[in-house]
Amino acid sequence: MTIQLPVTTPLIELRHVTKTIGDGVETTLVRDINMKIEPGEFVAITGPSGSGKSSLLYLLGLLDVPTSGEVLMQGRAVPANSETERARLRLKLLGFVFQFHFLLTEFSALTNVTLPMRALGELSDRAMKDRALHLLQSLGLQSHAHKLPGQLSGGQRQRVAIARALANEPQIILADEPTGNLDSASSEQVLGVLRQLVDETKRSVVMVTHDMALAARADRHVRIVDGRLVDETT
């Protein structure tokens, strides 16, 4: 008797993806990358400075388009020539956390969190506000909801950025050095939130870091050197 194991479709798949920039002198940022991000896994991407970690993350997050190769989202090829379609997929399926918080400084924490929901326009105002407050509360920021980013600490801002990334309940969180500007206590707090996301909500997290200790806490660790994947450990 044979047991049929369920076959899952990767959330994101890169097939022979290469990214080159520059008109006269060309620089290859990532070279012939094949990679899959499965549902519910925490992937860390590490590598030396300029190795192409962030470029790989931007390709995974549809912020950039490959020079050659193919990006598939939930098994479907993402059209490289349609910025509108890529924007729609980013809004619906992806959430970003960057090294710098990138909050809109004139808006309160609450408004910043509701921005992606308002752009998607699927919920009522009441439901958007409730969800944003719930997210801020779950990240320990309930008392800071109406504060401007300038009135928050670095760790608090980064947690607001995580709340915003989660606003549309995306399948994948893409984090680019999310603890790069934080002290160790805040870093631990942010990493704990990301880990919790994977464990409790079965979402996927792809985190770029150069901190090997942080990378060790991921489910899968991918190393990139000179734009090539050189090592993968689980």
Added chain:
Amino acid sequence: MNLVLDIALTHVRSRLRQTFVGLMGVAMGVGFSVMMAALMEGSQRDFVNQLVDALPHITMSDERREPPRQPAEDVYQVVAYSGLSTMATRPGIKNPYAIIASLDSWLDGAVAPSVQARAVIRYASRDTAANVTGIDPKREAAVSKLPEQLRQGTLKDLHRASNAIILGDRLAEKIGARVGNTIAVVSGTGRVLSCTVVALVHSGISQSDETQAFTLIKTAQILAGQTGIVNAMRIRVAGIMDARQIAERIEAQSGYKSVSWQEANEDLISALEIRNFIMYTVVGAILLVASFGTYNIISTITHEKTRDIAILKSLGFTERTVRSIFLLEALIIGLAGTVLGWLLGYALCSALGTIEFKSPFMDATRLPMYYSPTHYLLAGLVALAASAIAGYLPARKAASVHPVEIIRGAS
């Protein structure tokens, strides 16, 4: 609130001082163009009312534009004639009452016969030249504003005394005559008539008030030295702007020279057109400068918000949405500036309307301002269109920001 509007308003509010400067630029543009338009149209209407509407719109005289056709032309191929005159050999319009009856049948307006004669008025050893116009009081009221311009007496008073005369008030003042006085009117041929002043007229145009006198047609005919003569027709039309075409038709029909108010004041109209052109150019320049201000503000905001644009795009905002945000910011500045400009324009018009304007040739008067919603609407539309164009270029640039380049630079 709509997301795009919310972000646009926040951006505009965050650059309050700069926004205010841009807004004032648009407001100045709109305000001054409203004021210019009100002044321009006001003065034009005033001109029409004062100089044109007070007089007959068309004057037919006993002259012809071309010399009469010579019998030799029917027989020989004539190259040229010399010494021919457009003036009639026998002065006066032939069959004037037949012409009046014919005009009455199709003309939307009124026709009155008149007799023009030059004379010298003498009173208390003072002489002054005058243009005497013989009128039919019943018909005259329909072709000019003479009855309304009378200061003392009425048109009917012309029938009250034999050889009754109405004098321009300045003329009467010059010779020291009053209503009831008897003055001597000397014609060009030396005929002297004793006339009784029965009324004074004040048109507001000093040149006219210093030289004009009115009598009954028969009195003027005596002065002209020809009984039964009618040497001019005074015509008023319902549509003042159609006067030129109607004059051409009358001339074609009667053969007599018919001059519309436009033809009589051609140099003035051409001056008005040049003035309009200059004014519209100035107004356009003001609005253009204002739109540069808007462009500058939106460009600055776009430049300052490049990081925000990148993050909005990374979140999933489309290029169109980003473009809309900055275009809306330009329109917010344009709209707020327009409303402020309307208030400014109204205030300027009100202030200018109180200034007294004195001319040696006319009565003291206030600057003529014409209030029309069209001026406000036009200035507002031009300002909004200029703001939209000024905002579009930086908005398009903002929408084309590549988020990766900005995020890399910031991290």
